[in-house]
Amino acid sequence: MADKRFQPVSGMELPRFAGVPTFMRLPNVAKGDELYSLTEIGFVGIPWDGGTTNRPGARHGPRQVRDYSTMIRSTHPVSWVNPFELCNCSDLGDVSPNPSGLEDTLERVKTYYKQIKADNITPISVGGDHLTSLPVLRGLADKSAPLSMIHFDAHTDLFAGYFGGTKYTHGTPFRCAIEEGLLDPKRVVQIGIRGTMYDGDDIKWGRERGVTIITIDECMERGFKDVMAQARDIVGDTETYLSFDIDFIDPAFAPGTGTPEIGGPDTWTAQQYVRELAGVNVIAADLVEVSPPFDQSGNTSWVAASILFEILCIVAQARKGWEA
Amino acid sequence: MADKRFQPVSGMELPRFAGVPTFMRLPNVAKGDELYSLTEIGFVGIPWDGGTTNRPGARHGPRQVRDYSTMIRSTHPVSWVNPFELCNCSDLGDVSPNPSGLEDTLERVKTYYKQIKADNITPISVGGDHLTSLPVLRGLADKSAPLSMIHFDAHTDLFAGYFGGTKYTHGTPFRCAIEEGLLDPKRVVQIGIRGTMYDGDDIKWGRERGVTIITIDECMERGFKDVMAQARDIVGDTETYLSFDIDFIDPAFAPGTGTPEIGGPDTWTAQQYVRELAGVNVIAADLVEVSPPFDQSGNTSWVAASILFEILCIVAQARKGWEA
Amino acid sequence: MADKRFQPVSGMELPRFAGVPTFMRLPNVAKGDELYSLTEIGFVGIPWDGGTTNRPGARHGPRQVRDYSTMIRSTHPVSWVNPFELCNCSDLGDVSPNPSGLEDTLERVKTYYKQIKADNITPISVGGDHLTSLPVLRGLADKSAPLSMIHFDAHTDLFAGYFGGTKYTHGTPFRCAIEEGLLDPKRVVQIGIRGTMYDGDDIKWGRERGVTIITIDECMERGFKDVMAQARDIVGDTETYLSFDIDFIDPAFAPGTGTPEIGGPDTWTAQQYVRELAGVNVIAADLVEVSPPFDQSGNTSWVAASILFEILCIVAQARKGWEA
Amino acid sequence: MADKRFQPVSGMELPRFAGVPTFMRLPNVAKGDELYSLTEIGFVGIPWDGGTTNRPGARHGPRQVRDYSTMIRSTHPVSWVNPFELCNCSDLGDVSPNPSGLEDTLERVKTYYKQIKADNITPISVGGDHLTSLPVLRGLADKSAPLSMIHFDAHTDLFAGYFGGTKYTHGTPFRCAIEEGLLDPKRVVQIGIRGTMYDGDDIKWGRERGVTIITIDECMERGFKDVMAQARDIVGDTETYLSFDIDFIDPAFAPGTGTPEIGGPDTWTAQQYVRELAGVNVIAADLVEVSPPFDQSGNTSWVAASILFEILCIVAQARKGWEA
């Protein structure tokens, strides 16, 4: 069982709306703290939206997701897994970004994650826009051992560039990651792709390199079990990065995001997609593109926090080698 | 046919946004009025949220549900039942609560419902938080004749207590009611249960006593017809209390509630669940946990009013012994 | 391929939030402009809600839908059709309404559409409330050649009148259009009908005249493919008007409307309904009842813009005789 | 002292958020009720915005103002006057409007107010848009005895017509009333006028006929005491109509209105303006242009309810001949 000091504060003892909000009411630890060295899974905020080509605000994501995550309890309602019993989990705070410095921020995040990796902490990152996934991957992966990826999103994020040649935006991270050898495209699965297209070059480029792109229509026709069986098959037991863009979910459920696309799955279905990752060797995960300024009710952050708990259960079990 | 004086004002005559808002534009009658003594079904507001452990605001529920209920018309779109033709329905106003007096309020509500029962009025209550169901049950039931219950909710509300021993909160009413002998646990069905758990003790406690707890995953797998056939089977023709927590419905559809849980049914499905109560001997009903301060658009109250109409059709037919 | 001057501005060149917002970033052309005479499909706003019996605000619809429509890209994600390559499309601006003159506005709109028809432009209208469909039909149709109609809506809009005899409201346009001989009721299909009823006279009146009215329950049971096969069968290859009331879609997805009804389809399903119009001879279309004052998040306008793109693809292919 | 049955429900007994909301928690009485015949001051809602040339929604005004008015207590904080002790006050409900019938509605309202006058009830009307003042005046005044008027507003509402000749809009009522001989322009004072102008013809027309138009800049320079001394001087002891457009107040304080103009007075100053009506022979009053759909927080309705209480104190004292 995990260290008692890593147990989240219970809503039975301190009401959920009380206290300084950390991710899931976990201890907020910093490099150098005693608890840091004992941490197995660390939540990290990346409050930055400098790669956003459309509606901004994802820089406010980590703060609001922390707030709503204090409504999460400790035990999974289907599996009855308590991830806080499996692993020592903590809130590592935010990577310090530079709101007006794109390259600077990419460097800061990469450096941070190299350290996380060196410290043997499994990170669950909370964005921030989707460009943040690129420096995370730069910190965690390298050409000698490209990662697999299962990616839930309305968009492929495989574009070549925007606005006459800007390479780094939230629409390009995975093309960069593939080109940099951080991901093996043949072990990349993208699920939920939809929405009007510029010209489809992103999809064509991806498929040519072996990326498996499953559109929302395919998802609806085949169902989550079949889709995820294929995804599990593709990544096998390789080290797999999990990237969850909140716009995967329909904007009626998660309106607070930069580039919503209608016609997405509801939250129950989204939960099933994550639960079907059982057995996958997830070595890091992120949840990105929560934009609180476009989320007046806060529902998006509550959805995000709830999905983060699903992800945490997967990550914790993966960290323990899916023993249970 | 019902008394003409009980017919709701038609939107064809007075626009829906006009007039003093009563539940479904029914006459607002008080004990002592001529129409009171003729009332068969009475809507009652219980504007109180003193049992709320999380986000408050359900005290504002009855007012806003009244407002939105003026958009309801008179006839059911599937059954073509007009409940206002079947029974004399009225708005009995609100039970006067004490916002800062928990025990006092429990007593006031119980007393009120004892009178309602004595006056042979079938009550449809609009909360208020879920703790209000307890004094309603205390007013309507007793140990000699415990009621059955069909309960739609994301939560069991079967907890033992909160915050170091507080027995009365909106998470505990049905444990209390079972312990007090007001409900027969073997004839209690809870549908839609989901969300992260403290430790599952509520579920274990309930199941040990015979409560049928059907999780959302079971609902999704079996479908509403199968689930409700089981529910009807369990309660048989016994006197049955219907409790509908608005958080049964997914928060994309009904965000204005204190403790939302993602992954719930949509409103069409929720309507089917209520319609499947056809034939059940419902002798009282409530709809609770609408919290307008968390419902900027007002959609939750519109959902609540629409579900209340479904409930009214069931209650009116039950009051008439399901003759039609 | 379409004239280059009709290509919408790409979000890859000018960010989606930039520039004066026209429908889908098309050129804003006026009668007399060179581009007007080349226009094949014209978007027209009808910012008027004088027929609204309940919550107003649809007068603000065209402006906000224009705003959100700048997030639409050029190519359909399933068919890979680019409607802007098929036809010269433009934004013709708004018909000038008289907010305090009902008959005056009906006359203005009719006159405008007679001209549109004379100019051989296929109109896609954006309301405005549903009464605007009546003068559009008066401009486009006549007794000698009544149109067919496929109509997505929660309501039939077949009422005889309101408030003691007012004939023209947003609840009456299609009864008027049938009575005036503009629509052939035997070739009218209404899909998605639901919600509490006054007394069902609208439905009875319609069915007596041969209108095919498919309720939401029938939709849910049969599925969109079966329903739409019937609809296509009914209209055959006749000239067909397409009317899409945003309240067809569930209010969780499209809350910003005057008379929401719960229990409607989600947006993915709504998209499928429109896509199933493939092959139908749609000669004009409208999308109505978007009311921005009841749509704080803007989601409704985004849904509307996304559905408009689906409609545009159908209309453009129909204009080209479904060659592709 | 007033009849006990006319005392509003105290917030000390029933919490302010409880109960069916009537204006200031007064009894809701109808023509024919016993209390109707005893009523001296009657609140009347006019839920209609058919004259609105810009942003609609004032039809929802009476409902939301009723809701917020339940937070009003009984006694004035400066004068310690309790108007409910001075006069029998009640909520007479709403005049039934025709949302799609302009002339019809004007007739309905006029007829209603002729009856009110015949019944010797002093009306306080709650709009609705400002065009509603015209039929009210038609009901209360006639050429043989034109009324005086003190009018708080950002706009003169003295326009000749809109949209190519539409005479009746919310920008024209007082020009109509003067032309119809219902108001004596030499005894009309307009206070707070501001905002960009079409061409100033409304102001020129008014001044030529003797209307005293005091702009906001003059208000700011002279102060409320001086301005109101002049106003009192102009109307003397003649029968005076009081018209209060909520857009008189700055939109930071009262955003929920159809045509806001920045640079207006704050609420404290607005209260002083009304209080300076002491001694004026106010025989009827209205408060108009509250548009809840543009008032997400509800603050505008709270401001309106608070100003209505100030107006009520003036009206009650005037009804009693300013005896106290």
Place this chain on the structure above:
Amino acid sequence: MADKRFQPVSGMELPRFAGVPTFMRLPNVAKGDELYSLTEIGFVGIPWDGGTTNRPGARHGPRQVRDYSTMIRSTHPVSWVNPFELCNCSDLGDVSPNPSGLEDTLERVKTYYKQIKADNITPISVGGDHLTSLPVLRGLADKSAPLSMIHFDAHTDLFAGYFGGTKYTHGTPFRCAIEEGLLDPKRVVQIGIRGTMYDGDDIKWGRERGVTIITIDECMERGFKDVMAQARDIVGDTETYLSFDIDFIDPAFAPGTGTPEIGGPDTWTAQQYVRELAGVNVIAADLVEVSPPFDQSGNTSWVAASILFEILCIVAQARKGWEA
């Protein structure tokens, strides 16, 4: 100069929206921590609204005020005082409340503040509703040495009870405190009182006991300098409690509160009132009644955070004996 470890994180280093939000980005310390024993001024949240008779939500106040307080910088713009240089300041977290236990919560808070006093920490409390001031005073004061108080509020909070005898609500704390001998009424000054009255008994009761009650009208007439000179004169150099109810400020500036009253001061004036406390021996302070559910924009919490900084500067200088 203060200990470096107590310096708030600068927005120049970590953007204001980043990081776990504590009050003013101060260290979050708990009893037992090394920094706790060095703390001179401690921010304490009291997330509880069990005494609220009207609109709830103040339980969410501490969390949202923390969030907005991260936009506060370190130095006062008029005095150029940096309070973080004067004193060791920290965020002590929240007192754990019992949302459904009124007496229990009063006891918990009292006990907490007895300890704070014993630890020689000057507390700045963030509510929570105004009833929380009572147990704070019980913890800090006793009959042998009643405190003085300067109290900014729209209401006196001197009521005897509500709802038929409930003694403890947010309308009664200072009557209780005076009756319990915790405050010396002759050294209590209440500033900004306004709004409709029940019957004025609260004011009469207070004035009879020597409380100085200054209404908003008196404030407006005399100006803040004159009013505060009197206030300073009354409390002299005695130990003074400062209580700031956010509803002192006009609801256009601070809408998120339970019982707003129009006609209050703007924020600039409110700042001046606090600044005029220079030289007063403030030994503890609170800011209460921020209710985020009624504050969609978050402005109220930003106002609260900004006023808290003004209060902190006063408290820090008072703690240092107004040396500077």
Place this chain on the structure above:
Amino acid sequence: MADKRFQPVSGMELPRFAGVPTFMRLPNVAKGDELYSLTEIGFVGIPWDGGTTNRPGARHGPRQVRDYSTMIRSTHPVSWVNPFELCNCSDLGDVSPNPSGLEDTLERVKTYYKQIKADNITPISVGGDHLTSLPVLRGLADKSAPLSMIHFDAHTDLFAGYFGGTKYTHGTPFRCAIEEGLLDPKRVVQIGIRGTMYDGDDIKWGRERGVTIITIDECMERGFKDVMAQARDIVGDTETYLSFDIDFIDPAFAPGTGTPEIGGPDTWTAQQYVRELAGVNVIAADLVEVSPPFDQSGNTSWVAASILFEILCIVAQARKGWEA
């Protein structure tokens, strides 16, 4: 008189909510159009917020300000000036920005304004964040003829850099402009400065170079007439840039901005400040920092549009040499 083709569409002819929204309903013209060469005053949007260190969203400013500006009429209420009669005014559209390219955007804007200057158009720019003022100045000014500036703002924007050396943010533009010789600091006046400070280095740096910095407290004490007399004195008849940050105005009136500071002027006072620019040789102006995502009601954009009209009147008169 101005060319008829430049007259804005009147709300008397086309309702204010109708039509494609351009700034003040002016013609939308592009370089190369016939009307471009006749334009004397051009509104330009700069939809970019890449320099924002705190809350983003100013990229959405031009779009929403255009929307609200359609409520502006043609004539000034105090001076009766009609700027559209004085000068040919048009909407030049937006400068195309690069959301993820800071240096690229600075270059694009500078290039655009060099052309504007070459074309002898007086620009009124609508941001966008305040960093956009820097490239505008780079386009319009040079070292040989530094401009004067009157600057309304809560902040000096004279910082040296952020986040460890980032030179270009919205907190630094005027330090850059002074260092680059684009502004003569001795002829720069900053009005309304307030809010907590980092350490005051910005103010010290400015004052050392001769910038006149007038804090809000000085404004309140001296009044707008005295402050502006000084400002006019400082700039004399030199070419003057006018920069208006919407956060100059109190956030109760203009909440939608990135870094609000309480205690600012109301809108009436803000209008007076601009009107006191009469006689100043304003050769270009901007209004910046409107952030619609933080402006749910839209009020901020309405304030901005109203202030833009005040600015336009000043600019038009200045362009005509203050002949009138």
